[in-house]
Amino acid sequence: MSLELRNVRKIYGPIEVLPSFSLEIADGEFLTLLGPSGSGKTTVLRLIGGFAAADGGAILFEGADITRMPANKRPFNTVFQDYALFPHMTVAQNAGYGPLVQRRDRTRAKKLVDETLEIVGLTEFRDRYPAQLSGGQRQRVALARAIVCEPKVILLDEPLAALDAGLRRQMQLFLKQTQRRIRTTFVFVTHDQDEAITMSDRIVVMNQGRLEQLGTPKDLYYRPRTRFVAGFFGDNNLIGGTLSNPAQVATPLGLLPVAASEGLAPGAEVLLAVRPEALRLGDGAAAIAAEVEEIVFGGASTRLLLRASSAPQLRLDVRLASDFRARIPEVGQQVTLTYDPADAVVVPA
Amino acid sequence: MPRTGPRWLIFAAVAALPALVILVPLGSFLAMSLAHAEKHQIIYDWTLRNYASFLGNWTYLSTFLGTLWLCLEVVLLSLIVGYPIAWYIWRQKSWKRYALLQIAALPLFMSYIVKLYTLRSMLGLNGLVNQALVSLGILEQPSQVFLYNQRAVLITMTVIYLPYVVLPIFLSLERIPRSLLHASTDLGAGGWDTFRRVVLPLSVPGTIAGALFAFVLALGDFITPQMVGGTTGFTIGRVIFSQFGLAFDWPFGAAMAAILLLVALLLIVTAGYAASRRRV
Numbered sequence: 100m101s102l103e104l105r106n107v108r109k110i111y112g113p114i115e116v117l118p119s120f121s122l123e124i125a126d127g128e129f130l131t132l133l134g135p136s137g138s139g140k141t142t143v144l145r146l147i148g149g150f151a152a153a154d155g156g157a158i159l160f161e162g163a164d165i166t167r168m169p170a171n172k173r174p175f176n177t178v179f180q181d182y183a184l185f186p187h188m189t190v191a192q193n194a195g196y197g198p199l200v201q202r203r204d205r206t207r208a209k210k211l212v213d214e215t216l217e218i219v220g221l222t223e224f225r226d227r228y229p230a231q232l233s234g235g236q237r238q239r240v241a242l243a244r245a246i247v248c249e250p251k252v253i254l255l256d257e258p259l260a261a262l263d264a265g266l267r268r269q270m271q272l273f274l275k276q277t278q279r280r281i282r283t284t285f286v287f288v289t290h291d292q293d294e295a296i297t298m299s300d301r302i303v304v305m306n307q308g309r310l311e312q313l314g315t316p317k318d319l320y321y322r323p324r325t326r327f328v329a330g331f332f333g334d335n336n337l338i339g340g341t342l343s344n345p346a347q348v349a350t351p352l353g354l355l356p357v358a359a360s361e362g363l364a365p366g367a368e369v370l371l372a373v374r375p376e377a378l379r380l381g382d383g384a385a386a387i388a389a390e391v392e393e394i395v396f397g398g399a400s401t402r403l404l405l406r407a408s409s410a411p412q413l414r415l416d417v418r419l420a421s422d423f424r425a426r427i428p429e430v431g432q433q434v435t436l437t438y439d440p441a442d443a444v445v446v447p448a
Numbered sequence: 449m450p451r452t453g454p455r456w457l458i459f460a461a462v463a464a465l466p467a468l469v470i471l472v473p474l475g476s477f478l479a480m481s482l483a484h485a486e487k488h489q490i491i492y493d494w495t496l497r498n499y500a501s502f503l504g505n506w507t508y509l510s511t512f513l514g515t516l517w518l519c520l521e522v523v524l525l526s527l528i529v530g531y532p533i534a535w536y537i538w539r540q541k542s543w544k545r546y547a548l549l550q551i552a553a554l555p556l557f558m559s560y561i562v563k564l565y566t567l568r569s570m571l572g573l574n575g576l577v578n579q580a581l582v583s584l585g586i587l588e589q590p591s592q593v594f595l596y597n598q599r600a601v602l603i604t605m606t607v608i609y610l611p612y613v614v615l616p617i618f619l620s621l622e623r624i625p626r627s628l629l630h631a632s633t634d635l636g637a638g639g640w641d642t643f644r645r646v647v648l649p650l651s652v653p654g655t656i657a658g659a660l661f662a663f664v665l666a667l668g669d670f671i672t673p674q675m676v677g678g679t680t681g682f683t684i685g686r687v688i689f690s691q692f693g694l695a696f697d698w699p700f701g702a703a704m705a706a707i708l709l710l711v712a713l714l715l716i717v718t719a720g721y722a723a724s725r726r727r728v
Contacts, residue, residue: 150630170633177634183627187649200637200645244635 101126101161101284102147102252108155109142116142117308119156124252124286129278131287133295133331134305140288141256143305147286148254149173160251175252176245180260182237184229190240191216191225197248215247218277235266242277252284259294271298292332296320304328321374322444329372329446334416336378338371339448348445351410356384356440368448373438375418376400380428383437389415391432401427408433481702488696498703508687508704515684516711518602519666523659525606530613530658535647537614538621552614560608564675567604571595571676596678604676605666612665613658620654621647653723660719664712684708 102124109117117139124130132140145151146158149170158166165173176197184193194215198208216222219239229237238258245253255274259267275298278285289295295302296316304311304319304327312319312328323329329337340350342363347354348371355371363369389405392414396402403417417436419427428434481499483492502508537548555563570576571594578590594600624647632642670685677683684704691701 148634150634170630171636171638175634177631179627179631181625181627183625183631185628185631185646196632196637196645197635200632200635200641244631248635 102286103159104143104146104156105159106156107143107146107153107158109139109146109151110154115308117146120308120310121156122303122310122313124284127282127284128300129275129285129287129298131289131295131299131302132305133289133292133302134311135290137307138305139308140290140303140305142308144177144254144256144286144288147252148175148177174250175254176248176250177254177256178238178241178245178258180256180258182229182241182258184237184240184244186229189226189228190221190232190243193229193240194225194243194247196244201248203248211247211249215243218246218280219243234262235270238262238270239273242274246277246281246283249281250283252286253278255285255287257288257290259289259291267294274298296332304331321442323372323446326370326446326448329370329444334375336373336375336415338373338413340369340371342367342369342445346440351413352387352407353409355387355443357443357445358441360445363445363447369445370448371443371445373443375402375416376420377438377442378415378417378436379419379438380434381437382435384440385437385443387415387436389434389436391428391430391434394427394430396421403428405434405436477702478706480699481706483699485697485699490698498700499707501700502704502707508684511682511687512684512704512707514682515667518598518605518683519663521602522605522609522666523662525602526610526613526662527655527659529606530610531617531655533610534614534617534621537618549618552618553611555608556611560671563608564604564672567607568595568676571600571603595676597680598677600676600678601673601681601683604672605662605669608672609662609665612661616654616657616661617651618654620651620657623654624650656719656723660716663715667708667712 104120104122106119106121107117108115108119120139120143122143132143134140142151146153149165149168149172153166156166157164160174185196188196191212195208195212198211203211213222216225219242221236221239221243224232224236229240232240241258258274259270262270271294274285274287287295287298296319299316301313301315302319303313306327312324314322319328320332323332323335326337329335338348338350338352338355340348340355342360342365343349343354344365345360346358347356348369350371357371360369388408390408391403392406393404394401395404399421400418401421403419405415405417407413407415415436479492480490482494482496483490484495484497485491502512533552537545537552539545540548572578573590573592573595575594577594578587581587582590594603628646628650629642632646637645668685670683670689673681673683673686674689677686685708688701688704688708691697691704695701
């Protein structure tokens with residue numbers, strides 16, 4: 100393990116932002132810290148970067164304790180949320196700042212800057228000032244400045260938050276490609292679950308200073324282990340009930356089948372989570388009678404909002420793959436929904 | 449263009465008062481500089497002879513150049529003293545920095561004359577400066593070098609105009625986003641590199657503004673040299689003042705004041721241009 104946080108604690112005034120946080124980050128992975136604001140994700144990044152001092156625990160890098168190492172000595176570089184570009188320096192000067200203040204050899208530094216500007220595609224903008232660049236270009240300069248010194252870890256603090264949706268998707272892809280190309284560990288902070296899913300090798304979901312769940316995007320998306328994670332990704336259907344046996348949950352909609360329910364004893368209060376795209380029209384092992392309330396055509400998929408017939412307070416969200424010839428029910432129509440039990444999981448209520 | 453008419457009217461109405469109280473007196477004294485005085489009578493004969501006699505007289509010219517040099521010294525000294533003060537205040541946190549800022553700005557609320565008298569008593573033979581230096585053993589006996597000479601003018605002006613230097617520098621430091629300092633540290637820079645390569649260049653506009661304030665205020669100051677300058681602390685401000693007072697040659701005084709104004713304007717324009725060329 101290249102970077103490790105061991106029971107790290109951080110207090111700001113009367114608030115315990117991180118009670119005890121542990122995490123191991125592997126070499127070369129794209130790890131995302133995901134959570135709502137106030138979950139402590141930025142604090143973790145600041146602790147790794149050395150911009151905040153831990154009040155307890157230890158941070159280890161390649162086996163050495165770096166908890167007290169000052170920020171300018173750590174082999175990590177940061178891409179800041181507002182980019183923090185030096186306004187009085189050109190693109191090339193910004194990118195060359197690290198090698199300059201680290202007293203690197205000049206010819207080598209120049210080569211590094213040239214290569215890096217090539218990687219981020221800013222070679223022709225090298226003599227421009229930040230004020231003369233677009234948002235996406237500034238983002239690239241910030242990235243260039245961070246990667247030029249070939250740090251062991253790059254920390255990214257919500258770097259895409261200021262960009263509009265289109266540019267954001269473009270930059271997500273670009274960041275991912277750059278990371279693959281330079282094979283450096285990226286620790287990325289975001290509150291946007293779509294961003295986390297598209298880019299990460301692994302995601303840490305954080306909530307109130309605690310690690311809620313750690314796993315691959317697929318794990319978190321399809322196999323949430325807590326109520327928070329189940330509710331955080333997309334518009335999951337969450338149906339409350341009691342686990343009656345390891346493969347079935349008693350709900351207001353009847354006995355519904357689920358995949359494994361590890362660590363939960365029969366009789367436990369649970370939430371059954373099933374993705375909107377896992378629900379389909381038809382009869383099967385699970386059968387839920389519902390009435391269509393709303394239909395939203397969304398291009399690739401069509402969204403149906405339904406109300407369960409046997410429990411009218413329960414609303415269901417269904418995503419059907421769009422097909423020009425597909426038969427879509429009408430508003431007010433009674434339908435039966437089903438799903439593959441393998442697509443349903445339970446989490447503690 | 450039906451809508452530009454009223455707009456022009458509003459602009460004219462807003463601009464009328466400043467124009468009246470600034471441009472009219474300015475114009476009248478520029479006109480005066482082209483007149484000449486004869487037996488306490490001012491004759492408007494539109495002549496440039498005042499300017500010619502100023503430029504042709506080495507005594508006046510050397511006093512003028514000496515004053516410019518003195519003002520440069522005031523600027524330099526107040527920057528040397530003021531920049532570290534501004535920087536120090538900027539580095540403080542929360543209430544401490546605003547308390548210090550208040551203290552730095554406090555002299556601005558005091559009467560200029562009170563400050564002058566205070567400084568004069570401090571610089572005098574039995575003043576605070578001499579007492580301190582003697583009791584510290586640096587001087588054997590009180591010295592007269594601190595008062596009634598050019599040096600006294602320099603010290604007094606520097607002290608009086610210090611707030612005008614500290615405040616703009618502080619403001620320009622304050623405008624530097626903290627994230628830039630983090631970024632510099634993050635990239636491996638130590639405190640000195642961060643200061644030299646990020647903080648200092650980004651605070652240049654405020655420093656230029658502060659220097660300009662000190663220079664222009666010192667250039668026009670004729671009371672300080674009179675109060676603490678003695679016989680050697682002679683500045684162009686005193687010369688102009690004496691033309692209006694004792695000599696009663698208002699046109700000549702006006703001509704010298706016009707030259708002073710020109711120098712100040714030239715400097716302001718140059719400094720403004722220099723500051724605007726920087727990308728901050």
